Ligand SMILES: Nc1ncnc2c1ncn2[C@@H]1O[C@H](COP(=O)(O)O)[C@@H](OP(=O)(O)O)[C@H]1O
């Protein structure tokens with residue numbers, strides 16, 4: 001672990017997410033894909049245990065909210081809470097050859113997301129916040145600043161869940177004043193990374209999700225200059241008593257008014 005990680009939360013988030021990714025790649029190689037359930041369980045557990053041990057050692061005073069851990073109410077009194085999803089896109093992790101799964105490590109501090117990292121181990125890259133350029137992507141080729149690319153006029157590629165796309169999204173695609181393509185991708189982190197890397201233009205999700213599914217990706221997206229909000233346009237808030245955070249929109253700020261208006265026109269069960 002680089003010495004900087006001892007004082008810099010961005011560096012720690014990035015290093016832990018990438019290192020947990022290495023743990024997961026090792027588990028995938030060792031357990032194999034023959035028994036999908038066994039592989040999913042080994043991945044969830046192995047990455048969770050690694051992250052819990054590292055956070056306990058490196059930030060002993062901070063609270064942790066992990067998808068795989070028991071929710072400790074002490075986090076509601078804490079000023080600093082790490083919100084982690086040890087393996088997002090568990091289903092895709094268990095499918096041979098798929099690269100759309102991620103490790104999420106975010107830090108919530110006094111009401112706001114202070115740092116975040118999304119490792120995409122099978123893609124060999126990690127997107128994370130930084131104290132230099134606000135967001136960066138690191139890979140074998142080094143490190144470069146990350147800025148959400150502007151959309152091509154008249155075209156909108158929207159990433160959606162492979163298994164649980166929002167009910168309204170097809171209808172919305174039909175009414176938007178653009179050529180819309182729906183792109184199924186696994187993992188919230190992988191979908192938001194696809195927006196930030198320019199592979200798609202937006203991510204729309206509704207119907208269920210938890211803080212660990214989107215805290216780290218939202219932290220990176222906001223740092224990269226993207227729009228990230230609830231699907232009614234309200235800000236995303238974290239470390240709630242109930243960690244349910246069922247919907248999210250991430251896109252370039254230029255696309256946000258059109259997509260928010262499209263959602264408003266077709267969705268009848270919006271929150272709030
Ligand atoms: N309707 C829903 N209710 C609860 N969680 C949901 C959900 N839709 C998606 N998720 C969670 O969001 C993550 C991304 O999902 P998807 O790939 O379908 O977009 C997954 O996390 P995990 O893989 O950590 O369980 C999944 O469980």
Ligand SMILES: [Mg+2]
Nearest residue numbers: 085088089213
């Ligand atoms: Mg998840």
